[in-house]
Structure formats: C-alpha cells, structure tokens
Amino acid sequence: MKTQPYSSTLLKYIPFLYVIWADDLISPSEIQVFKSAIEKDDLNSEEKKQLLSLANPDNPPTLETRKNWKELIDASGVTLTENISYPLSAFSEKVANYYNSTEKNQLNQSLKAIELNLGIQPNHYRHLFKGTLKVQENIIPYQSEVIDQIMKGDNTEYIDEFRSLLKDAIFDWKLFRDKDAHRAHVLNQVKFLAEKGYGALGYQKAYGGIGKMTPYGSIFEHLMYIDASLTVKFGVQFGLFGGSIQNLGTKKHHDKWLNSTGKAQTLGCFAMTETRHGSNVKGIKTTATYIHETKSIIINTPGPNDNKEYIGNALHSSMATVFAQLIVNGENKGVHAILCEIRNKEGNLNEGITVEDNGYKLGLNGVDNGKIWFNNVAVPKENLLNRFGDIDDQGNYTSPIENSNKRFFTMLGTLVGGRICVAKGALSGAKYALHIATKYALNRRQFNSVSNIQEDLIMDYPSHQMRLMIPIASSYVYQATLDKIIRDYDTVINQDTRKIETQVAALKATITWFANNTIQECREACGGKGYLLENRIGDLKNDVDIFTTFEGDNTVLLQLAAKGVLTDFQSDFNSDSFVDILKYVGKNISDKLTTINPIFTNKTDKEHLYSSEFHLEALRYRTRRLTFSAASRMRKYIKSGMPSYQAFLKVQTHLIVLGEAYAHQMSYKIFTDFLQTIGDKEHQQLFEKLGTLYALQTIKTNADWYLEHGYLSTNKSKAIKRRLERLCSELRPYASTLVDGYGIPKKCITAPIAK
C-alpha cells in the first residue's frame, strides 16, 4: 500500500509539482525560485537533478506522470486544512509522512520558500484536493493594525484622537430624504466639531490652530465615513470661507474674523462661481466698485445670470467672501475677494441681497447650496481681502504683484489646499466603498462546482479579484501620494506654489475619477444589496460624483496640469515667451528621451515585470514622450501662424492624456519613495506588491500607446496582462486585512452587508 517511486526527501515536493502543473503556476523565469529553494534543502545531487527536470517549463511532465502523482496524493488520504500557515507545505509534509512516518513533522523551509515566492494561494489548488474550506484571515503574515500605523505616520496622534471623537452619538448614521432636516443635522455636526476645536485646526496658532494643513486633511478624510455632506459643509465653512480670510486677507481680517469662524459662531460662504462662469473664474461678471467719497465698495450683480451659483452654506451664512471684478477709479483691476455681510444678527437677509435655494441635488443634500444676487450692496473698504491688492488712503489701487494675470493666479494658488482635500475626500469615499464590497465578497457565495456542497465565495472569482484588488492597491498608492503632497504644501505655503498647483491639478482629476469608478465597481460588486441605501455605497456614489466637477472641473484641471508640465513649472502659460519655452522644453526632453532598449522591450520574466525600475522607467517615458510630442505639435501650429489659443484646442485631447500620465508617474514615484520609509520588512513586501499592481495596471491600461511607440513588445504586453491577474490572486488572501488597514472606525461601518 505505502509504496511509491520517490525518495522520502523528494516526495514532499510532489504535491507542489502537481499544483504547479495543474494550475500553470511556473514560467521559465520562475524556475529560479524553485532552483534556489531546493538548493538550500537537504537533497543529493541526483534528487536535485530529478526535481529540476520535473519542474522544467520547457519540458513539462507527461499527463501520465501527473496522473500518478494525483493517485499517490489521494491514496495518502490526507485532507487539506487551510486555516494554518503555509497550508500547501503542511499538506505536502503530511502526504510525505504517510509514506514515511519516521520523518520529523517540522515544516521544511524550502517548501515554505516556494509557497511564498511563487505566490501559491489556496485558490490555486483548493479544487484539486479534498479538504476544508475556511477563510484564512487569521493565518496571514500581515496585520491590519500595522498597515494602519504605517499609513497614519506622524499624524497618528491627531487621527487616533479624532477616531475616538467619532464615537459620539451625534455621528450616528441616519438616513435623510428631506433636505431641510438633513441640513439642520449637518449644521449641528459642524458646530460640534468647531466646539471641539477642529474647525480652526488649519489656522495659525493665534487663531486656535496649528498652522498646518496635514492634520486637517486627515480629519477631512475621516468625515467621509460619517456623511459626505458633513465633509463638504465643514470644508466650505473652515477651508473655503475661513481659508479665504486666512490666505487672501491680512492681520486685521484674521483678528476680526478667524476666531469666530473657527468656532462656527460666524458662518460664511465662498461666493466665487457664477451661473455663467464656473471654470472660467477670470470671466466672472460681479462687480465691486470702489467709491472714495464713502470709502466703500459697492458689490453688484449686473445681469440675471451673473448671480453667484451653487454656493455652499448660502442658506445658513451671515458672511460671504465675494469674488468680483474690482473697479477702482473706473479701472478694472481684475478679480478680488471682498467680505460681505449677507444676513444680520437675526438671520434675516440684508438689503440688496437675494438668496435662492438650489434645491435637490443628486447627492450632498445636507449641504445648503444656493444662488446669491447682489443689488448694489455697500461694504466698507476694509472688507477687501487685501493681501494681494489694496486701495490706499488716497483711493488708489496698489498691489505687490504688478502683472494682473500673475496676481490672479497667485490668489487662486492659495486655494490649492482645498483641492488636495477634495482629492483626499474622494479617495476616502473609495476606500469606504472598497471596505464594504470586500467584506461582502468574503461573505457572499454564489454558484459552485458539482462536487462542492457549499457555493464559492464571490471573492474567489478571478473577475471579482481584479475588480477589487486593483483599486485596493491604487487606494494605497494614492493615499501615500496625497499625504506626501499635503505635507509638501505645508512647507511651500507662502512661497512659489506653481509646481504643487500642477501636481494637485493632475492628482485631483485623476483621483476623483478613480474614486467614482471604484465606487461604481463596488456598487455592482455588491449586486442589488449595493443598491440599498442602508449599505451606504449608494450615497457615497451620489456624493462623490460632484467631486469630479467642483474645485475645478477635471477636464479643465488636466489641461492646466499639462500646461504646467509643458512650461516646466517655470513660466506663466500666457506669457509672450511661451513659444520659446515650448522650444526649450521640447529640446530638453528630446535629449533625455533615451533610445528604447530592445532587451527591455522584450523582457517578460517575473523579476523584471515586478521591478520598480521598469515601472518607473515606463511611466516616466510616457510622460516625457507625451510632453515632447505635445510641445512639437503646438510649435508646428504656432509657427504656421495659428493663434496659440487655437493651437491649444488642436492638442486639447493630447493635453488631457498628458495630464493623467503625469499624475500616474508622480503617484508611483512618490509611492516607491514611501516604500523606503517602511521599517517593517514583511509589510514592506506587501506594499511593494501593491505598488507593482498599480504600476502594471497603469501600463496595461495604456498598452496600446506603449505598443504603438515600440516601448513594449507584443509578448511583453500579453505577459503584463497575465501577471496582473496572477498578482490579484496572490493578493487575494490579504484582501480583508488590506481593507481593515484603512482603519475605518468600526462604528462607521453601518452597512449590514459589511458586518
């Protein structure tokens, strides 16, 4: 009975060989993993030779041989137990012990190495053997707490404290259908946060804050787990309204307004967008005319469609920061911001002010958006937020920035912090949805093979793994990226922000789109259950949707980012020297565009495909090449007499592609730098895999472009696709740990399907 043709040392490799061949798990490049593992085992040279020949992808064992292996394994009667570490190694040892019971029972290191390094997972072999089918949460080598800690970094203290605060009953989830009730509740939550000191967090110390955006950004993110309406209302009150006073005003404004704003005793709104002017802020029509006799500024809405539109907090505010064309001595000095009281102490609208509710929206109905008209409303000259433009005692306009175009962009530039927060909020929404969908996928069963009584977890379907693992990986890459960018912002604030504006424009667009796509995937991945509002994904979907539009329309932002890249962050895009810059950039890049290495183009082994060197190079190449070709095309058009505005239109779709490529390259680069800072080597490996998945997915999405430019061979392109699917299955056992690693407070996970 207990006879078989292999030596006892070799025998324990047989189940591995069987699995490897049955599930196609070894490629020529991976033979090395196998080789170095057996090298370290206690085998004689004959055994090693035999093993290698049985694992040779160029000469696979015959069907007959494999059938014999299966019989040998089945005859042992050993059953598979998944809820232990290294289940395949353990299984192999047991099979070997059956045939040679004198063997010691400790797990062989070489088997473990193969199991780990080839990324063999139970879903690769579960169907091949008899055994129990348990979710393996408790056996994996990673801990969600460690992951969470790595991500929290030096924000830990703020984050932990805030997570505790969220336990308060005021943050319990409630379903609202009526906007007025919803708005009232959100207003109470905002006031509660202000009382606890979170409203002022981003302001200078003198006004109750810490003078940094970074912790504020983390708070903002966490509010998404409560209600995105709260996130936005909080952002409008403290970030946009308060931020406009902080960034566009001077000490007199800070002293007068920041304390009460941070405490939500003064509620304010940010009145920039107009019905006819959303993306084109420079073209807004509201006027602010200075009258020297009365030392006052008259704010006026000229036409019926020049009203302020979609202004958050419009129905609750007493104050507004109004953006308007400032006219001094009959001359238009461009867009400036002016504080204007719109409601009196009793909460009634001031004379000359009309406010209209925007009504029901697709989402964010807890935010009171409204339209505002100004009918010649006078405010004192002191209300001009005068950091970048002032009116002196003689009634003349003065500004530290001569060029009005530059002044305008400098003013807008101070608001870039809000844009980072929007991206963070959207990402947070995506993480929340991924958490719910992943937990559901680890619970929900549907269909089975004839032989199994229990149906399969939907997480064990390859398509479902792709659907969830890829965005999970991306979410970590983007989180690390935004955390880095917001820290950078804290250090460059009040300095030249042109580069960071470009970065943020590209990231805001890319990440808010990523978030929307991800939430949609999660909704569908949860089937009909995902459609019930109690499961939270529905509202997330509706709320995050508008993140692609507000704080800069994504399509417009990507063009802005591309223009930044094209001018190397050096110059104003509308300057006369623009053509020279294009020439310089084009030449500079063309010199750097290395000839594509043909060996690189064809390399398809795992080590290469998993190497960050390859990823970085591929992503960098794409951005550079797109920059070069955009610059060349535009120069050609402009040289042949086309006005530069038209030349832009001609390359518009090209610029949008460039903007996204830039965001991908930047994100992956930041993530690889971040990897170096992870002390825990085991978890560092996990994060490396997440980065690889992100990079390969990005390259795959643009495979047509890489193929067209000869950067990838057709074989390499196919190899990348296969790798992606394989990598998703390798990461699948860690799905639960990874979404727990987001650290979303338990009380916020109200979705019944995620429990």
Next chain:
Amino acid sequence: MKTQPYSSTLLKYIPFLYVIWADDLISPSEIQVFKSAIEKDDLNSEEKKQLLSLANPDNPPTLETRKNWKELIDASGVTLTENISYPLSAFSEKVANYYNSTEKNQLNQSLKAIELNLGIQPNHYRHLFKGTLKVQENIIPYQSEVIDQIMKGDNTEYIDEFRSLLKDAIFDWKLFRDKDAHRAHVLNQVKFLAEKGYGALGYQKAYGGIGKMTPYGSIFEHLMYIDASLTVKFGVQFGLFGGSIQNLGTKKHHDKWLNSTGKAQTLGCFAMTETRHGSNVKGIKTTATYIHETKSIIINTPGPNDNKEYIGNALHSSMATVFAQLIVNGENKGVHAILCEIRNKEGNLNEGITVEDNGYKLGLNGVDNGKIWFNNVAVPKENLLNRFGDIDDQGNYTSPIENSNKRFFTMLGTLVGGRICVAKGALSGAKYALHIATKYALNRRQFNSVSNIQEDLIMDYPSHQMRLMIPIASSYVYQATLDKIIRDYDTVINQDTRKIETQVAALKATITWFANNTIQECREACGGKGYLLENRIGDLKNDVDIFTTFEGDNTVLLQLAAKGVLTDFQSDFNSDSFVDILKYVGKNISDKLTTINPIFTNKTDKEHLYSSEFHLEALRYRTRRLTFSAASRMRKYIKSGMPSYQAFLKVQTHLIVLGEAYAHQMSYKIFTDFLQTIGDKEHQQLFEKLGTLYALQTIKTNADWYLEHGYLSTNKSKAIKRRLERLCSELRPYASTLVDGYGIPKKCITAPIAK
C-alpha cells in the same frame, strides 16, 4: 489693390487651400477627393496641375506662400457667415468676386464637393477669418424628423399614438423624495396605462394584446422619458408577472388571469430572487411540496435568508409568481413557478405570508421592492404554471422535457423578452441624457481666445465632441440592434431560443454598461448643473444604475454569452459532450481564421478606415480569435485533468472579454444591414458615418489587443485615433439634429438646461 497672382478660376480655391493647410485637413489618401473635385471644374490643365501641387501633402506650400494667401483673403474684407449652406464655399466665392467682380455668384459644385467630402466644418476655420459665429442648425442637410422616422420604422403607428398619450397631465414630471408618495403616483400611472390598453399589449389577441413584443418594447422605452420607476413597475406587472403566466402557464391560467392582469385589476409580482440566491436561480431554497391528499402545493421558506428578496410590486400585489423547488413524491423536480395569492381582497396579507419593505434605494424609489417569506402556504395544484412541468391526476410529475437541466433553461429562456426590454430601457435613459447634455453644450459658453468677445460653446472643444458624439453614434447602432433583436424574438418565440438568448445576454450587459457610462459622461459634461435633480440626469443615473444588475448580473451574462458562442448555440453547456464541442468549435474556427493580410494591417487611408468591410472584418476577427483561444485554453486544462468548473474559472476573465466582443460584432453587423434599408440616400450617408464612428471607437478601445495580435500596425492604430477625433468634429454640426432625432416628446424635456 485688386491684384493677386492667381487666375480667377483658381483663385476661389485659395481659401480652401489656406484652411486645409492651417488646420492639417488633408492626408495623402484624401488628395483623391481634391483631385476628382477639380477634375469636374472648368479649369485648364495648367491650373489643375498648379492646384494639385498646392495641395500635395508630400510637399506642402511654404509658410511664405500661406502667409500671402492669408493677406490676399484678409485684403478682400469678406467676412464669414455661418448660417448658410456651404459656408466655406460661399466665403471663397465672395473672396474671388472681390478680385474679379464679373464672376457669376452661383456656388461652384467642385468647391461644395470638397467642403462636403473632406468634412470641413466651421470649427476647423472659424478662428482663421473674421465673421459671425452662429449655431448652424438650420443649414444642415439632415432633418431630425426623417431620422426619427427611419428609426421608428414599422412601429410608427404605435409610437406616435403613445407619444400623444404622454401629453396627459398624469405624466407631468414631479420630484419625489418620499417613497410612499412616489409609489402611489407610479401605481396610478400604471393603472392609467392599463386602462388605455397598454398593459396587455404583449399578450395574445384573446387577452387584449397583439401577440408581439416589438411595440411593447417601444412603449417601455418611452416610459423612461417619464420616470424609470414607472418603466420598471410597468415591466414587473405586465412583463414579468403577466409574462410568467403567459409563457410558463397554459390556457387555464391565461383565461383566469391574463385579462385582469393586463388591466392592472390583478396586481402581481415575480418572486424569483432570494436573499442568498440572485444569479444562481437554480440554487434557490424555497420549496413547493405537492400533497396529493389535498391536491395542494405547500410553499415554504426554509431558512431566514431564503426569503424572496427585492421583489418589485411586493407591497401592492395580490398575487405572486413564486419560483420554488417543486417536490413531488419526495423527489425534487427542480425550479418551477407557482401562482400564490399573497393578499386578500381587502388588501391584507394572507396567513403565512410575511412582507417587508426593502426601504430606500439609490434609485427607482417609485417601485415598491420587498422581501417575502412563506410559512407553509397552501395553494391548489392548479396554480402550478404547468407548461413545462405538471402533476397529473395520480399525483405524478410529468414534463414534455425529460432532462431537468434543459427544462430549467427552457423555462428561463421564455423570459428573455424582459432582458431585451431592460437593455432598451437603459439605452433610452442614455439617449435622454445625451439629449440634455448636447442641448446644454450648444448653449453653454466658457473661455475664449483673446480676440473673441464671446466665449466658445463647450461643444466646440474637441474633448467635448468626443465625449458626446461617440455615445450618440453608439446609441443609434444599439437602437437599431435592439429593434432587430426584438423583432427576431417575436418570430422565434416558442421555438429554439438558444441563439437569441446568447445574443440578448451579450447585448443586455454591453448596452446597460454603455448606458451607465454615457449618463455619467453627460452628468459631468453638464458640470454642476447636471448635478441638480431638476435637470433629470441625476435620477437617470441612479435609476439606470441597477439595470447592470437586475435581469441578470452583467458579469454573469457575459460569461453566459461566451458559453453560447463557445458551444455554437448548439448544445447545453453542462453536457457530457462539452469537450467534444470545444474541440469542434476550436477546429472550425481555426480553419476560418484567415491569415492576416499585411496590406490590410498597414492600410491607413481614409477610404479604408471608413469602409464597413474593414470594420466587419476587424470585429469578426476579434470574436473568432477570442473564441478559438478560449476553447483551446479550456481544452488544455480539461485534458490535463482539471474539472470543467475550474477550467471555466481559469478563463473567466477571457470569457467576459469574449462576450463583449461578440456584442460589438453583432451590433455593428446588424447596423450595417439596417443601413441598406434606409431609402433616403442623404440620411443613409449620415447613418454610415455613425456606424463608422462606432466601429472605429470599438477598434480603438481594443487597440492593444489588435496590436498584440499583429492585426493592426502601429501606424494604423495611430491613424484610427486621429480619425476618431476628426470624425467627431465632422459630425459636430449635426449634434443637435441627431439628438432631436431620438424623437423624445417635447413635454418630457423638462430640464431647464435643455430648453
């Protein structure tokens, strides 16, 4: 002053040449258009030679020459007028007349031919000349009424009558936030439609219908313009509930129930899905046990999560078609449908029935979805819908279909009509959103070049054209496809429906995803305005979302479609002969997979890229190749001992891709056949362009695959991308006419931004 170097006949070509070179409008392949046009003009051979040399893409005129042209044009002082036919031809004639006033003023046919055939549009040259900027709706050669008529086809009578009916005040748009009020309103609308005879439309004549699905499908589509909740409630009552009686029952059921169902006097629901079993209908747990003593069937919900879930009409119905495992003489005969009264005449729940409201959903809150539990509820044996399985007087089970698996799929197959309607409804939602977004894009202005006072229409941005024109083109392709399929369904009903089931599975998935992506694009294309519920896109987005899940989860359906393709619609997929079939299909296709023609691979001229021969061949190649490789892979796995269920999992993502490829190929093929039926040659040309845009977009989306398989050269792939952008700009002047061509009743367009 009036001197210039060209002959008067040649002169009128100068503005054309200027535009062509300034905007890069001629490729080597298009020189033929130019050539044949001047061939027909009254030019001497010297002039012809000179003209050809000035239009030679291999040797473009110098910058100096082009500068001179511009001066010559500017000096004429002629301004551009857009609101006339052939504006560039007219402009050219005027410029020529300025220099030679004796010329007659009739438009030259050759110029018109060039303007038309090169697809030169005002947005290609508007910036080059002085002139007025008017939307050119009234000058285009196409009429929305003609387009509408072409699409209505032989359904015209039904559609026109129904559009009139929609004028009734009961269909006025109302915003609901409260589900109970919404549901009550929708129920009234359903009853109104039933009274007018539309409920019974799809039934046999004896029961008030016309025995065809086709007009019913058109009605269904139009309801999407009122409220998707109405569409779905209507579909549940008359299509699912009534349809189950019609298709699964026999004459006794028809006689007893169909009249009152069609009149909505009997309200019913379709109780198939269970909490734990959505996609896997075969695995449902509800039992229906036959008790011969009492001649009754006992319906029972065994476990707490085996309840019927998400059942539409559950809160209003008196009847339910319950799907359950039929147990006769202690033997499970598989899933059958049984009619069960759930509420008595007073509207109270019968004993043993528990119904729970599913609560608020992301959308469709006008539909009353609920959960239903059955606690040993007895119904008479006659209530078994016994077309495919019956219990005889002796208490024995009988069925015309021996094989229980086949019986199950035959029963489900009769319900495929509903799936067609779901695809039609989703498409209708996409069309509605496209109508709104297109009208907005033709009104909304944002940004401008320094020289223009008026800002540009957002429709004139290339990215916006791509965003809207591509889905507009696809909407026509899919409309023609679904209209063909539903007519086919009417002819094959009660026959072998396996092929049409495969087609519908692929189309339902592909078109509902298309619809969701399109509605999302439209939301973003309308910016913040698209986010307001008054503009209707928001609710469309929420309502259509679930169309990807209900009536078959899209991911599951694509696999189903792929399995159909793999078995050549010939055999049950789970049969023993499956491996033989794979072998047959693989061999059969491999014989047909023609070697790729290298000239074809490299051809990039316009004529080729626009030819349906190329498109058909490319789309067919992809489906065949994917079928062949899927079959080969599976055979390999199965041969090496892998169970077929696991082999499917290994190729799951491959099958999903195949399912979509099949839908694309089928749709384009049906559309090209449809083109042949269009009598009006001018409009036929327009439809041809829509088809070309659809095909090129499909090929472009899969360009990586075509490149990997050597089907496209890198140059051809790039050429297709350029063509796509160009084709969108060529179609841009017809955007408004095309969305008017949907024939959406004016009263349904309530969105303020679309007025």
